[in-house]
Amino acid sequence: MSALFPSLAPAATTTVGNPTINIAIFALFVVVTLAIVIRASKNNRSAAEYYAGGRAFSGRQNGIAIAGDYLSAASFLGIAGAIAINGYDGFLYSIGFLVAWLVALLLVAELLRNTGKYTMADVLSFRLRQRPVRMAAAISTLVVSFFYLLAQMAGAGGLVALLLGITDAWGQRMVIVVVGIIMIFYVIYGGMKGTTWVQIIKAVLLIIGAGLMTLWVLGTFGFNLSTLLGDASDASVAATGKDLLQPGLQYKNPVDFISLAMALVLGTAGLPHVLMRFYTVPTSREARKSVEWAIWLIGIFYLFTLVLGFGAAELVGAKAIKAAPGGANSAAPLLAFELGGEILLGIISAVAFATILAVVAGLTITASASLSHDVYNTLVKHGRATPEEEVKVARIAALVLGAIAIVGGIFAMGQNIAFLVALAFAVAASANLPTILYSLFWKRFNTRGALFSIYGGLVSAITLILFSPVVSGKPVDPVTGKSPSMLQGVDFHWFPLDNPGIISIPLGFVLGYLGTVTSKEFNAAKYAEMEVRSLSGYGAEGATHH
């Protein structure tokens, strides 16, 4: 994955555009969203308000928020950049990220909405032994969210180098701290309701901004896609000798690509911050509508990135993109500058920041809900914590997690973002998805099966990544003089693939099966309750009213 999200290592070179405009537009976004968060969050005392926004969002609102949550900086900047540099191979990513939503739509969203309350663990532990399963689900939630979080925070640091003209390391650290503090405020003060509104606003800005740029690019080429593709391909052949329309520019090893494709398509429906969004609507029918909206918005957005990527390849050029601080990730901002000068660049940069802010807030609330609802309430208080206590603990957890994200982001600055995002998707697909599907569809499934699939998937995915070329042992790139691996100068890799999915996902399913058949535990009554509730919607948590 490393070629898609190259490390945003700041190169101390020039900036593009006018940092003052960039900062002003971003500050405007922060002020507006803060005002909305404060207005929207008058009633955040109850747990359902804090964790699930009172379950009062409509399917459409939640669908837009899901798009805002899902279209992270990696999606926007990463995919546009990958298409600009590697053409067709970059496009493959967006297909995996989109098709993955059908798994969520058909198999997971509605059933999960009907059976759970606040977290992924609610569903996994429904008919199994509460304490061990909740603990396992909470650990998996924290691991996935944490790596996803680190990737976003690390991305923020590098983006600044390009957009705000802050090139020294301390300046970038300060930006990570500021982003972290704003995000902590959104989460602690606004809860799920405030976070959702930030995501809705950001999604609207991002999709409109990308849509306008797409029209602009297409207009430049007489609204002829074939002309755009041809010109972009010719420009790329002239600059780097790569024909962007040919497959295989980025992925040399077929098995590695298949492995990545598996993690992409099966990871989404296991991402805890995505799953938690389904609890913010009043019914399973609204959850279905949410996914429907999300699929349309995400799909259309990825079609935009296709045009933007090829547009950047032609109008900016692969050489200029690679030379810019932030490398491929700067393709979209550079294209904005090329098209609309400082103002459009300022808007697109502000949207990119807003993206990071909104995604990080969504991840933090998910992780803090799991810490409070799953770990504190079930494991510490034996299920007897009052909602007020739970919310208080969740707020403290958000504060602590936010602080950890800031520190982690500072340390991860310049790290390979691909490493972190790949880990999050691979763990979600290996540890969470098998357990969710077994739990919803397999009668015989039991506690040992759940523990085997969660811990098995988690440990195998992390172990394989640790000993993969992503961490150590890639040959040194003659151009940069550095190895694309995370660690320099050491080589302890023995796993040949960048992505562990092809091994760890089937392993998660097999271990879940083996654990189940070697244990006799079966709770017929709980299974009946779960199945009847999941399909009929009877007894599902409704919206709270004021």
Add this chain to the structure above:
Amino acid sequence: MSKDAPERVVDDVYVAMQESDEFAELRTKFRSFVFPMTALFLAWYFLYVLLSVWAKDFMGTRVLGNITWGLILGLLQFVSTFAITMIYVRWADREFDPRAKAVAEKMGSQNR
């Protein structure tokens, strides 16, 4: 906390509902729609992935101007995803929801 919970008796309302013909029909209806559909879109997705890695020449062939087979099939992945979404939502609204609602209402009246 199933371990500490008292064993429920067989005439549990959930078990009774789960064993009813009405619920069996709901489950069959749901599974016979979503399982084949899942198999279909996953097969189509992996076919596309495999073509992209093992039939590079074919995928890189220009068909319409500079538009290649790879691009056309890739855009068809978008089309099929949108289509399956619309088909499923339509099916669920018309075929599934009324039956699910009937089951939920029956449960509601029994539990009162």
